[in-house]
Amino acid sequence: MDALPLNDASIDLVVAHGVWNLARSGAELRRAIAEAARVARPGAGLFVFTFSRDTLPHDARPVPGESFVFTQFAGEPQCFLTEAELRAELLRAGFEKDPPGPLTEYNRPVAGRTITQGGPVIFEGTFRAVRKS
Numbered sequence: 574m575d576a577l578p579l580n581d582a583s584i585d586l587v588v589a590h591g592v593w594n595l596a597r598s599g600a601e602l603r604r605a606i607a608e609a610a611r612v613a614r615p616g617a618g619l620f621v622f623t624f625s626r627d628t629l630p631h632d633a634r635p636v637p638g639e640s641f642v643f644t645q646f647a648g649e650p651q652c653f654l655t656e657a658e659l660r661a662e663l664l665r666a667g668f669e670k671d672p673p674g675p676l677t678e679y680n681r682p683v684a685g686r687t688i689t690q691g692g693p694v695i696f697e698g699t700f701r702a703v704r705k706s
Contacts, residue, residue: 575604579612586618594624597650610666613702619668625694626653671701
């Protein structure tokens with residue numbers, strides 16, 4: 574996840590499909606995103622498919638010392654970001670939402686409910702590498 578055997582600026586499309594939510598810490602997630610930025614050419618696309626914070630009950634608390642790492646879903650630390658957190662982490666590494674607009678969110682629970690019938694709540698979105706980190 575954070576040591577891709579690829580040259581710098583060598584990829585036109587990075588696909589992070591169900592991978593970044595497996596990061597066990599914010600630092601590990603940031604390393605993985607930085608690695609995606611390292612291998613992405615300027616203007617490269619990024620496709621993200623990852624767990625949304627809305628998967629967890631609203632009263633869930635993160636692992637001590639972390640802001641978006643929780644153990645409530647599978648008993649092991651995993652990342653569950655809000656849309657704002659995900660966008661901020663990607664922007665920090667040089668990725669902007671492309672096209673602009675909200676992320677797609679699948680399996681979002683009905684207002685007032687926290688349990689989904691179809692599994693985790695998932696964010697999906699496309700981004701573009703706009704600068705090298």
